Amino acid sequence: MSDFLIKKAEKEHNLTGDELAEILGNDEINRNLLDAANRIREKYVGNDVHLRGLVEFSNLCSKNCVYCGLRKDNKNLKRYKLKPETIIDFAQKAVSYGYKTLVLQSGEGDFYTTEDMIHIVREIKKLDAAITLSIGEKTEEEYKLFRQAGADRFLLRIETTDKQLYKKLHPDMNHENRINCLKTIRKLGYELGTGSLIGLPGQTVESLAGDILFFKEIGADMIGIGPFIPNRDTPLKDEKGGSFEMSLKVMALTRLLLPDINIPATTAMESLNPQGRLIALQSGANVVMPNVTEGEYRALYKLYPGKICINDTPAHCRGCITGKIHGINRTVSKDYGFRKKIFQSKS
Numbered sequence: 001m002s003d004f005l006i007k008k009a010e011k012e013h014n015l016t017g018d019e020l021a022e023i024l025g026n027d028e029i030n031r032n033l034l035d036a037a038n039r040i041r042e043k044y045v046g047n048d049v050h051l052r053g054l055v056e057f058s059n060l061c062s063k064n065c066v067y068c069g070l071r072k073d074n075k076n077l078k079r080y081k082l083k084p085e086t087i088i089d090f091a092q093k094a095v096s097y098g099y100k101t102l103v104l105q106s107g108e109g110d111f112y113t114t115e116d117m118i119h120i121v122r123e124i125k126k127l128d129a130a131i132t133l134s135i136g137e138k139t140e141e142e143y144k145l146f147r148q149a150g151a152d153r154f155l156l157r158i159e160t161t162d163k164q165l166y167k168k169l170h171p172d173m174n175h176e177n178r179i180n181c182l183k184t185i186r187k188l189g190y191e192l193g194t195g196s197l198i199g200l201p202g203q204t205v206e207s208l209a210g211d212i213l214f215f216k217e218i219g220a221d222m223i224g225i226g227p228f229i230p231n232r233d234t235p236l237k238d239e240k241g242g243s244f245e246m247s248l249k250v251m252a253l254t255r256l257l258l259p260d261i262n263i264p265a266t267t268a269m270e271s272l273n274p275q276g277r278l279i280a281l282q283s284g285a286n287v288v289m290p291n292v293t294e295g296e297y298r299a300l301y302k303l304y305p306g307k308i309c310i311n312d313t314p315a316h317c318r319g320c321i322t323g324k325i326h327g328i329n330r331t332v333s334k335d336y337g338f339r340k341k342i343f344q345s346k347s
Contacts (some may be wrong), residue, residue, distance in 0.1 A: 009256040020209035037252035037284030044259040050337030053099035053292035055303035059105025069231040094292040103132040108136030125150030130336040155193035162207040195224030199242020225251040226268035229304035244272040255284030272305040
């Protein structure tokens with residue numbers, strides 16, 4: 001039955017929650033699932049891999065998510081906040097390495113003024129690069145101002161769409177507000193990015209299926225899927241964590257249901273498997289986000305343990321990932337990597 005469902009998804013790009021859960025619960029069809037996702041990836045988004053240079057510009061956070069190393073109650077983390085000029089400098093260097101998109105990411109909170117963020121976006125926009133912001137929940141007016149300043153995309157991960165699970169994991173946050181922020185971002189004309197963590201305690205295949213259907217319903221343009229990796233400085237330090245295989249399966253099903261979106265091969269995948277990003281690129285992914293932050297800050301943005309490449313330079317990372325991409329007969333894209341909407345949903 002699961003093989004039939006994979007064929008159905010590859011042809012129709014549509015499955016029910018029960019059908020998704022059945023595939024997620026059956027490990028005998030994993031190879032067929034990943035191969036189907038790879039075929040759909042090639043059909044709809046081609047063999048180009050889009051590189052997004054990631055600037056992790058502050059690890060300050062006002063939230064207390066129980067799985068995250070940046071949570072405000074973690075007293076074992078050395079905190080940092082880059083000056084706007086430093087952020088712009090890192091962006092300039094990244095563009096010189098050939099990046100056409102930059103992702104500006106930080107913990108959540110009001111540690112930078114709206115004026116500072118507008119200045120940063122405007123200056124980086126002058127470099128002829130697409131800009132993705134990943135800075136958390138903001139007001140509609142703030143999202144609007146960042147968009148007007150030149151931000152092209154906004155990444156706001158939801159991590160789980162299961163309301164009860166979300167509440168347990170985010171004690172000082174509101175599920176409905178998170179979804180409203182996503183809808184506002186979409187309304188304002190950003191390319192919308194979100195995503196989920198795989199293997200959270202209490203998570204089921206049914207809730208994972210719900211995540212995938214939510215991504216489709218909200219019309220996301222980019223989805224990041226990665227395993228939950230327990231951090232010793234969080235309340236979930238003793239939990240089992242997510243598996244590489246289940247993360248791949250959720251990613252592959254996301255590709256089958258949203259065939260023309262952008263899907264990154266996440267860094268966390270490679271923290272669990274030395275070839276994780278390459279395997280992900282051959283299982284439906286078409287984006288990689290190398291870190292272009294410099295110096296000690298690479299190690300201090302510690303969402304989870306075992307983060308790769310923390311001792312590398314941005315230039316080395318650029319050369320390394322390019323070589324790996326060429327090694328699997330894929331090419332590095334030379335454009336900005338915007339979603340090209342090819343598939344028209346019949347729903």
